[in-house]
Amino acid sequence: MDLLPDLKKGKRGAIAKAITIVENNKPESKKILKKIFKDTGKSMVIGITGPAGAGKSSLINKTAVAMRKLKTKPAVLAVDPTSHVTGGAILGDRVRMTESTDSGTYIRSIASRGATGAVSRSLRNSIRILEYAGFNPIIIESVGAGQTEVEISNIADITVVVFNPHTGDSIQTIKAGLTEIGDVYLVNKSDLDGSNQLFDAVRDFIGASERNPIIPKTSVKKNSGISEFAKTLKKLMDERKKTKSQKDQERLETELKDIVLNNIKDKMGEMLDSDKTFSKYLKKLQKRDIDPFEAADIITKSLVK
Ligand SMILES: Nc1nc2c(ncn2[C@@H]2O[C@H](COP(=O)(O)OP(=O)(O)OP(=O)(O)O)[C@@H](O)[C@H]2O)c(=O)[nH]1
Ligand SMILES: [Mg+2]
Numbered sequence: 001m002d003l004l005p006d007l008k009k010g011k012r013g014a015i016a017k018a019i020t021i022v023e024n025n026k027p028e029s030k031k032i033l034k035k036i037f038k039d040t041g042k043s044m045v046i047g048i049t050g051p052a053g054a055g056k057s058s059l060i061n062k063t064a065v066a067m068r069k070l071k072t073k074p075a076v077l078a079v080d081p082t083s084h085v086t087g088g089a090i091l092g093d094r095v096r097m098t099e100s101t102d103s104g105t106y107i108r109s110i111a112s113r114g115a116t117g118a119v120s121r122s123l124r125n126s127i128r129i130l131e132y133a134g135f136n137p138i139i140i141e142s143v144g145a146g147q148t149e150v151e152i153s154n155i156a157d158i159t160v161v162v163f164n165p166h167t168g169d170s171i172q173t174i175k176a177g178l179t180e181i182g183d184v185y186l187v188n189k190s191d192l193d194g195s196n197q198l199f200d201a202v203r204d205f206i207g208a209s210e211r212n213p214i215i216p217k218t219s220v221k222k223n224s225g226i227s228e229f230a231k232t233l234k235k236l237m238d239e240r241k242k243t244k245s246q247k248d249q250e251r252l253e254t255e256l257k258d259i260v261l262n263n264i265k266d267k268m269g270e271m272l273d274s275d276k277t278f279s280k281y282l283k284k285l286q287k288r289d290i291d292p293f294e295a296a297d298i299i300t301k302s303l304v305k
Contacts, residue, residue, distance in 0.1 A: 004035055010133040015106060022125035023110055033125060036132040041248055043136035044237045045127055047156030049143070049181075054162040055188040056141050058220040059229075064105040064139065066230035072237070075106040075135035077126055079119065079142040079152075106135060123155055124255065137237060153181035154251070157244055158236050160184040163202060165194035179206055183236060184214045186229065191219040268303070277302040 006014035022029045048056050057078065064074045101107055110122055127138050142152045153159045161182040166189065185206055187199045195217065203215055214232055218225035272278045281295040 003032070007036075007129065007133050010106075010135070012106065015129060015133050016108070018129045019108055019110070019126045022129060023122045025121070029125065033128065036128060040128040040131045042244075043127070043131040043138055044158065044240060044244070045156045046137045046139045046233060046237075047152040047159045048139060048141050048162060049152050049159065050162030050186075051164075052143050053166065054164045055220055056143075056162050059162060059186075059188055059218060059226075060139055060141055062220055062223065062226045063230050063233070065103045066227045067137070067233065068103050068105070069227075070230060070234045072137060072234060073104070073135050074137050074139055075130040075133075076108070076139045076141065077123065077130070078107070078109045079111075079123070079140065106130065106133070120155060121258075127155070137233070154254075157240050157247065158183050158233065160186055160233075162186045162188050163198060164189040165192045165198045182206070182213050183211075184216065184232065187215065187217045189219060189221070190217040190225065191222045271303070272299075275299070275303070 003014050003018055007018055018032055021032060048060060050056055060076055064076065067074050108126070110126055111119075123140065127140075130138050137158075140152060140156060159181050161184070163185065164187070185202050187195055187202060189195060190199075199215065199217055206213055206215075216225055216229050216232060218229055220226070278299050281290060281299055284290040285292055285295045
């Protein structure tokens with residue numbers, strides 16, 4: 001695969017091509033991963049999540065610049081910024097993140113559509129591509145809604161939850177499961193009214209938990225707290241090096257099961273279409289001579305012995 005030398009050099013065109021390939025799950029994807037896999041698993045993955053409009057992209061833009069000054073080489077994967085903001089969100093993100101791009105950060109949006117697990121799959125492999133291309137950390141931006149943030153915290157080594165005083169449902173969101181996942185709970189837009197109350201609420205609600213999360217305050221607008229936040233991340237990256245491999249082992253187990261189960265599902269799906277027992281009991285079911293559960297039990301037993 002002639003993409004690899006350019007990928008190794010961190011050339012943007014090669015990275016873009018490779019991510020598109022793994023995102024679309026093309027046959028070439030397997031070939032690329034086969035070649036690069038051995039050289040992956042070391043870069044830190046930082047998940048940045050939180051409600052829409054909290055300032056995640058703006059914050060990442062500035063933070064990436066600050067992290068480069070700390071001798072790290074960040075890349076950013078933004079999970080589907082189009083799903084919740086209509087009209088040029090990607091363009092908006094690009095504009096908001098130009099500074100970091102200029103400083104050498106690679107930024108890419110990836111789709112969050114698809115079947116369960118599809119986002120995780122394309123994220124995992126896009127992370128590998130970026131790592132092979134020499135980036136560390138890989139920062140993932142995702143909106144904290146529904147399932148995505150859970151997936152993010154499974155993939156990330158460090159998870160940051162971003163709040164801002166304008167999000168009326170902040171505390172609601174905290175209750176909705178975010179308390180479990182953050183290493184850092186960041187209050188952004190500290191230039192706005194209400195940020196102190198929000199900070200207090202976050203501290204009271206989460207700060208007392210035994211995990212002892214860090215709760216920084218930032219304002220992207222006033223450029224305050226950013227370099228401290230970057231230092232916090234750098235420090236966490238260093239600390240997590242020791243525990244990363246343990247986490248990695250668990251993740252690889254999950255991934256392997258995921259892939260095998262998917263393979264089996266596909267194979268079984270094909271088999272069912274031509275399976276005699278299946279068509280026999282399907283007919284019975286369609287005549288209502290049998291209920292779906294009993295029919296499924298019989299078919300399953302005949303397939304898996
Ligand atoms: N006043 C103020 N505004 C900010 C700050 N940070 C970001 N914003 C503004 O908040 C809006 C949303 O910022 P984004 O960076 O797009 O937020 P986001 O969380 O990435 O949004 P989504 O990707 O759409 O979920 C933009 O208009 C920013 O200019 C801040 O510190 N203070
Ligand atoms: Mg954004």
